[in-house]
Amino acid sequence: MITKKLLLYFPECETEKPIVYKLVKDFNLMINIFRAKVTPDEEGYLVLDIGGDEEDIEKGLAYVRTFKVEINETNKGVRWDQDRCTACGNCLPHCPTGALHVPDRGNMKVVFEATRCIECLSCLRNCPFGACSSLF
Amino acid sequence: MKTYSEINEKIASGKAIVLTAEEIIDYVDRKGLKAAADEVDVVTTATFGPMCSSGCFLNFGHSNPKMRISEAWLDDVLAYSGIAAVDVYMGATQLRHNDPANMYYPGEFRFGGGHVIEKLVAGKKVQLFGLSYGTDEYPLREVRTWFDINDLNQAVMVNPRNCYQNYNLAVNCSDKPIYTYLGYLRPNMRNLTYCSAGQLSPLLNDPFYMTIGIGTRVWLAGAQGHVYAEGTQHAPSTERNEFGVPTGGAGTLALTGDMKQMDANFVRGVSLKGYGVSLALGVGIPIPILNETILRHTTVRDRDIQAPIVDYAKDYAQATGTVLGYLSYEELKSGEVVIQDKKVKTGSLSSYSKALEIAEILKSEIREGHFLVSEPITPLPKVQEMKPLLVRENDA
Numbered sequence: 001m002i003t004k005k006l007l008l009y010f011p012e013c014e015t016e017k018p019i020v021y022k023l024v025k026d027f028n029l030m031i032n033i034f035r036a037k038v039t040p041d042e043e044g045y046l047v048l049d050i051g052g053d054e055e056d057i058e059k060g061l062a063y064v065r066t067f068k069v070e071i072n073e074t075n076k077g078v079r080w081d082q083d084r085c086t087a088c089g090n091c092l093p094h095c096p097t098g099a100l101h102v103p104d105r106g107n108m109k110v111v112f113e114a115t116r117c118i119e120c121l122s123c124l125r126n127c128p129f130g131a132c133s134s135l136f
Numbered sequence: 137m138k139t140y141s142e143i144n145e146k147i148a149s150g151k152a153i154v155l156t157a158e159e160i161i162d163y164v165d166r167k168g169l170k171a172a173a174d175e176v177d178v179v180t181t182a183t184f185g186p187m188c189s190s191g192c193f194l195n196f197g198h199s200n201p202k203m204r205i206s207e208a209w210l211d212d213v214l215a216y217s218g219i220a221a222v223d224v225y226m227g228a229t230q231l232r233h234n235d236p237a238n239m240y241y242p243g244e245f246r247f248g249g250g251h252v253i254e255k256l257v258a259g260k261k262v263q264l265f266g267l268s269y270g271t272d273e274y275p276l277r278e279v280r281t282w283f284d285i286n287d288l289n290q291a292v293m294v295n296p297r298n299c300y301q302n303y304n305l306a307v308n309c310s311d312k313p314i315y316t317y318l319g320y321l322r323p324n325m326r327n328l329t330y331c332s333a334g335q336l337s338p339l340l341n342d343p344f345y346m347t348i349g350i351g352t353r354v355w356l357a358g359a360q361g362h363v364y365a366e367g368t369q370h371a372p373s374t375e376r377n378e379f380g381v382p383t384g385g386a387g388t389l390a391l392t393g394d395m396k397q398m399d400a401n402f403v404r405g406v407s408l409k410g411y412g413v414s415l416a417l418g419v420g421i422p423i424p425i426l427n428e429t430i431l432r433h434t435t436v437r438d439r440d441i442q443a444p445i446v447d448y449a450k451d452y453a454q455a456t457g458t459v460l461g462y463l464s465y466e467e468l469k470s471g472e473v474v475i476q477d478k479k480v481k482t483g484s485l486s487s488y489s490k491a492l493e494i495a496e497i498l499k500s501e502i503r504e505g506h507f508l509v510s511e512p513i514t515p516l517p518k519v520q521e522m523k524p525l526l527v528r529e530n531d532a
Contacts, residue, residue: 128319
């Protein structure tokens, strides 16, 4: 059993299909949706964890690829701009999973670990320097 | 014992021994105070954080025909123009025209004076829109143009209050979230914000202002600026602990420097949701080690520095003066503290990491002979309290 965090981009034409339902029912996958913005007649975004056997995940993703849905495994919906970040640390108490954290309390540098991010967007609201942004 | 000129001779010849305020702690532990005081010439201190009482004077030069600008906006942010014809003052906390502020609470405050100043230092083009009533010798009534910092005759940062010696720790004891200049504070004390570089902070390393005074050369966001006055609200008569660390804000500095020499990494616009805009600045101040006492003060460490916990929902807003307790910067920097048996997560608006970077830059500049220390022209007041505003019924 493995888990993958993915960002799916739905072009306008694919927003009406029950893709997530199929992933659960036909491919035996566990879906945990972090954040979604899928509006009929508009493009949509979906950030989710897909869990299951590696083989099932591959099959499920192959199914998703038969549509025009783009699967992005690296760039998630929340971006952290290291150059904008001043490492003030105002985000730290508001990040529920510790995706934004300080590995070394000696130099107090802030890092962003995208795999731990659940896209609650609290960093967007709390960063005084606009270092965090959302794709959607 | 050393003098300013002896230290400057060593700096000029590239032989000065310079350490940061962090490095000096272990150094003195190892070598002992006396030996270290003989060896070390300068200790560099630094801080980086929002400093609202900041801004800059700009001189545009004259248009043809000439104009006596009486109202001015830079990227739609109002600049003060109640001075000479083509001089303005851009303040850090000025909001952009038409910003709804907190009308739709909490407001976003995306752009303001601090962001204009950041753009200028970064060399970006800024729009000037100016209006005038017109006079015989200044006939032009309206101007709209784009300029960058190199087009200006002068761009001088003049900050009435920077480098607060110590600062409140903000919590929210109410049952509703609040938005403050120390960030978003969740109800029932679920988080705390501090704002000081602690053991690196300039005035905590010279708590009685023995070397930092009016005329002291400082590193202001990369430029060589100086202290031009005591900062507003300078209140050194605050209670102090055995290390001279004040239990509250205490001393402040008024700083000035040439913006054309600044580095945009250390001049950053700030947006605080529900509160407003500001400017975050990097400041470095060298402390010449004239004697053992001055050196001993620079060995102050995070665990020796306590700051007061203040409830920003009630006690700050209502100026009750109530302090809920004290915490050290060692505890604060760990990420979690305990207040009244409750675990509270800490965040900061002051970047220790950037302060370290500045202390290292200043150290290199001094070692390479590019940055000399200066003796104050006038010391800062050592006894002074902060007065509240009396709201009177009439002028009697």
